Amino acid sequence: MSSEWTTPFEQGNGNQTSTWRQCIDFHQRLAQAFPQWLRFEVVGQSDGGVPIHLGVFSTDGVFDPLAVQAAGRTVFFNNNGIHPGEPEGIDACMAMVRDLCTDEARRQALGSTVLIYIPVYNVDGALNRQDTSRVNQAGPEAFGFRGNARHLDLNRDFIKADSANARTFARVFTRWDPDVMVDTHTSNGADYQHVVTLIPTQPDKLGGLLGTHLRERMLPALYADMATRGFPMCPYVNPVREIPDDGIADFLDTPRFSTGYAALHHTIGFMPETHMLKPFAERYHGTRALVESALAYTVAHGAAVRAARAADRAAVSAGAVVPLAWQLDTQRSTPFRFSGFKAVHESSRLGSYQRLRYDRSAPWQADIPYFDRYTATASTTPPRAYVLPQAWHDVAQRLQAHGVRLQRVARAQTVAAEAYRVPHFRKRPLPFEGRHLHDELAVQAEPLQAALAAGDWVVMLGTPHDRFVIETLEPLGMDSFFRWGFFDSVLDKKETFSDYVFEDEAERLLAEEPGLRERFEAWKAEHPAQLSDPQAVLGFIFLNARRYAEPEWRRCPVLRLPELPAQLFQPEA
Incomplete structure (x- = not known):
């Protein structure tokens, strides 16, 4: 490979990640060198006034989303750097796009699928570079910060869109309407042997034909492929109790998160979470493996994914009941072969309590319960x-x-x-x-x-x-x-009362307004201790009297x- 196209990660000792400037310059140089396949442009600004970029890779040079959609082509979206302290995806995306530009076999394998990507989403956080904010993470040597210029966690902002970043993301997402999205992350939590864990769009919540396709076809294929690539994967380690030995549960990705946001658009979303305590190089390679695995599946099965999306959208538009809230089904689980470390509880040297640690000299492998089903608790027609x-x-x-x-x-x-x-x-x-x-x-x-x-x-x-x-x-x-x-x-x-005036009015209301006295007597029977509080007594009458209602x-x-x-x-x- 020409040194012109090696990334900072590849040039270093495996523990460096690109700065925002290095990353953007790299993609700009690629787009200038390979304009027939790659377009790289500014699509918005952050709260801190920093440009947010979007890359579009298309093997036939069609970069217009309307033309892509009119042709029925599959769109794959890779988002990186939402948490710049978790930067594996930033570097992996640079190398992946570089290889698509320079390797004909990779381009041919992409077929008619269009790859879009945001190289760094939280650009403000990427510029806030240091090596101290990730207390439980092993490398890299320097990295960005989780909060953006308004100190917002952008992976909680997709729906409320209080940030300029989120409004930019929404415009990109709805304009391109991707079929599959991968948003790259690093995990916190328990210690275990797996390098890569995965949060998919929760299949029950995704629902319809798309949820079935995800659960029965795409997820099994990704798990099998990741094992072949040397990264046996595990669901995101969300323990039902303190340690994963007792079982793990699917993460409920509500729409504040990227994968839950994707579900509202009938898009399959993935949030790979590489394990924080693994060396950065392993996390980088695991992230790239997952993104490329999901991309390969999308290329091969894009028609089936698009058909399921269209059917599910049509069902909602035809008036199908839409679930609104969910809870974990604790009565159903499936076994998952988990590779963990022995959990040890011992006396803390800092206080009078038992602390938890994981003994890496005692690895184990066993089936644990995996609770991967949710049931709706509220819905609407x-x-x-x-x-x-x-x-x-x-x-x-x-x-x-x-x-x-x-x-x-x-x-x-x-x-x-x-x-x-x-x-x-x-x-x-x-x-x-x-x-x-x-x-x-x-x-x-x-x-x-x-x-x-x-x-x-x-x-x-x-x-x-x-x-x-x-x-x-x-x-x-x-x-x-x-x-x-x-x-x-x-x-x-908006209005209230003065008790010395309202006392007489309250008696008149009880005498004249139908049903009010009956409700008042019932309230008194239920709340005898409040009868000595004039604000409580008069407040009940004021709030329940129709005459003073505020519609x-x-x-x-x-x-x-x-x-x-x-x-x-x-x-x-």
Whole structure:
């Protein structure tokens, strides 16, 4: 190989990773030398104002996503550097693209499949280079930082899209609509012999024909191929108890994560997690093996994957029930041959507790339970459309960033709709990635005659984006916009009372408003200890009296339209 095309990893001692500048310069030089196959361009900017690049490799020089899609070609997406302290994929991608450019046999093997890649996604974190932020990781000698310029973990930001990075990613993803995606990572957690572990899009949550294809065909093929390549792979080590000996469970990749985001677009996603304590060179080679294995499978079976995607999209658009939330099925497991190290508990020299360590001089191999099934705990039958009042422009902007088309209500009108009332919620007490996420949420659907204003947004269903729309606008979606706090202002009651004035009014309300006294007496019987608290007593009456109700309080502003009114988009005559 010409020294012109060797990467910093290949030039060093196996413990170096490229800087952001080295990586981008390398891809730019490749694109200049091989323009017939490779296009490399800026597709957006980060929160820190740093350009984000996209590479497109096409054996016939077709670089337009619309032309690629019109021809029914398969698209494979490789994302790297979302956590720049986990940089194996950055270096592996450089060498893989180089080899495609310089090796005719590799190009021919790619066929009509188009490879797109982001060489470094978290560009801000890549520039924050040091050797101290990954406390449990063996090398490389220097690497980037997990947070971006806004100190956001981008692998928690795909749905809420608070970062400029995520909005750039969404535009790339929805424009190219990849069939398979691999997003490269390094793992934390238990110690074991495997170099490569894998988080796939959870097959039950992916669902439909695509989920079946992933579970029954693609995953077995990848595991077999990785063993042949010298990297016997293991599912991501997510222990059901403290150590993997007791079993591991599939990771539930909700849409805040890359693979869960991919599922909302009926895309198969993989998140390889190489083991942090293995030498960087082993992690590099294991990452490259997994990316190339997934790419080879995609090339060979792209038609079947695309057909399953199309069928699943059609089913959602036809009104199929869409699951919104999931829980692990602890009653079903399959055996997995796991290669571990003996777990030892011994007294800590730092405190009066038992510490865990793994004894690498005592390797073992045995079948452990692998819990790889999830069951739906909430679901919905899609409406014909959703209405988003124009006041919620930040939500509209995010929908548009994710490729969703919004139409405007033509004139003020009243329509039959459904809304969700929120009787119970609990948000996290501490911020999580910049927001107070709602971990607990209960909703009640209620019909209403909704007053729409001219300019309110209508989100029509019956498009390739249906699943994304449903799981973000339905509050019970595990990463819905409601759970991420975009509608939190409706959870605050805007008016209150002065107890010395409201005391007399409360007595009048109990005497005159039907049903209020009965509810009050029942409340008193259930809460005798609160009868000495005037705020509790008067507060119950105030919150339950119809006269002082605030209709928008605790009502999700997103409306469901069971039917489409004929006049929705018709201007006044």
